[in-house]
Amino acid sequence: MTSTSTHAALSESVRAFCDAWEGAEVPMLREQLTEDARLESNLFGTVQGAEPIAEALARDLAVRGQVQITPSNVVVRADAERAVVSAYLWGEATERSGSPSHQTMLWGGMLLLELSLVAPQPRLHTLRLQVNWGKGDVAFMAHWRLPEERLWQPGDPIATIVSDLDAPWRRLPASTLPFSEEAAIAEAWYQYAWGLDLADTAMYAGCFTDDVVAHLPPMGTLRGRREATATLKAFRQPWPWIQHYGEPIEIRIAERGTRASMLLGRLSPGYTRDADGQRLYSGYYRIELRKDAAHRWQIRRLDYQAEWATATTVKWESNIRDA
Structure with a gap:
C-alpha cells in the first residue's frame, strides 16, 4: 500500500465495522478481527476472541430490525x-416492518479501534465502543446499558473510553502516517471536540494558539487560551453526554502553507438532511488556523454560527471583531 491508500484504508475500517455490525454479518465481522481480539463496551461488557465478538455484535442488532x-x-x-482509529457514531434502530408499534431509537457514541499492521492485511485487535446517549424509544434497546443524562454518582459504571488514557493522540503520540494538509486541519477541530466532549481539558487547550479568539454562544467572545479553556471547562461540566459531530465544508490554505481557514458544519443526528436531500447543519464554525513550529495546526479563531444551514448558505463573514 502507498501511504495515501493506507490512510484511506484505515479510515475505511470504521465504515467497514459499522456496515458489518448494522448488517449483522458474522463472517464480515470475523474477518476484520485478530483471533485474540478484545471488545470493551458499556453496552454489553467485555468480549474476548474473534468469533465471540462477531457473534455478540451480530446478535445484538440482528433481532432489532433495520439499523x-x-x-x-x-x-x-x-x-x-x-x-x-477513532470515530464518533450515531445510529438509528427501527423495528422490523410490519411491527404494530414501529419503535425507533436514536443513539450516539464513540468508537476506538486498534489495528495490527504486521499481518497481510490490517486486523482489529482492540475495540472500545461507548454509547453516550439515547433518545426516542430507548426501551426498544433495553438490553443496552445506556448511561443516564446526569452528573456522575457513586456506583455508576466506569467509562469505556477515558480520554486521558485512550485518546488516539495519547495511544499513539508519534504517528508516522502521512496525510494531507486538509486532513490535518480537520483533525485540529476533531481533537478540540474530542477533548471537550470527554472532559479532557489539556487535550482541547492544546488545540488553541496562545492568542486564540473564540466566539461561542452563549459564552460570548473569549480571548486567549486561558479564558477560552476555563470558560469551556465550566460550560461543559453539567453535560457529560455532550457530543460535537461535525464535518468540513470548505478548507482554504494560504499560499505559504502556514495559515488556513475552514468552514465546518455541526451535525445533529436525526436532522442531517433537508427536504431536498441536501446535507443539513444545525450550526457551523468559521475557523482560522495557524501552523506552529512543530508543524501542527492550531486554532487561532473559532467562530460559531448557531443557525441551520447547508453548504450553499454558510457564510465566511466572521462575528469576531478585533479588540
Missing part, C-alpha cells in the same frame, strides 16, 4: 506496526 450507523470525526494515527 443504520453513521460515523463522523474520524481520526487515523499509525506507525509501522499498529494503527489507532
Whole structure:
C-alpha cells in the first residue's frame, strides 16, 4: 500500500465495522478481527476472541430490525506496526416492518479501534465502543446499558473510553502516517471536540494558539487560551453526554502553507438532511488556523454560527471583531 491508500484504508475500517455490525454479518465481522481480539463496551461488557465478538455484535442488532450507523470525526494515527482509529457514531434502530408499534431509537457514541499492521492485511485487535446517549424509544434497546443524562454518582459504571488514557493522540503520540494538509486541519477541530466532549481539558487547550479568539454562544467572545479553556471547562461540566459531530465544508490554505481557514458544519443526528436531500447543519464554525513550529495546526479563531444551514448558505463573514 502507498501511504495515501493506507490512510484511506484505515479510515475505511470504521465504515467497514459499522456496515458489518448494522448488517449483522458474522463472517464480515470475523474477518476484520485478530483471533485474540478484545471488545470493551458499556453496552454489553467485555468480549474476548474473534468469533465471540462477531457473534455478540451480530446478535445484538440482528433481532432489532433495520439499523443504520453513521460515523463522523474520524481520526487515523499509525506507525509501522499498529494503527489507532477513532470515530464518533450515531445510529438509528427501527423495528422490523410490519411491527404494530414501529419503535425507533436514536443513539450516539464513540468508537476506538486498534489495528495490527504486521499481518497481510490490517486486523482489529482492540475495540472500545461507548454509547453516550439515547433518545426516542430507548426501551426498544433495553438490553443496552445506556448511561443516564446526569452528573456522575457513586456506583455508576466506569467509562469505556477515558480520554486521558485512550485518546488516539495519547495511544499513539508519534504517528508516522502521512496525510494531507486538509486532513490535518480537520483533525485540529476533531481533537478540540474530542477533548471537550470527554472532559479532557489539556487535550482541547492544546488545540488553541496562545492568542486564540473564540466566539461561542452563549459564552460570548473569549480571548486567549486561558479564558477560552476555563470558560469551556465550566460550560461543559453539567453535560457529560455532550457530543460535537461535525464535518468540513470548505478548507482554504494560504499560499505559504502556514495559515488556513475552514468552514465546518455541526451535525445533529436525526436532522442531517433537508427536504431536498441536501446535507443539513444545525450550526457551523468559521475557523482560522495557524501552523506552529512543530508543524501542527492550531486554532487561532473559532467562530460559531448557531443557525441551520447547508453548504450553499454558510457564510465566511466572521462575528469576531478585533479588540
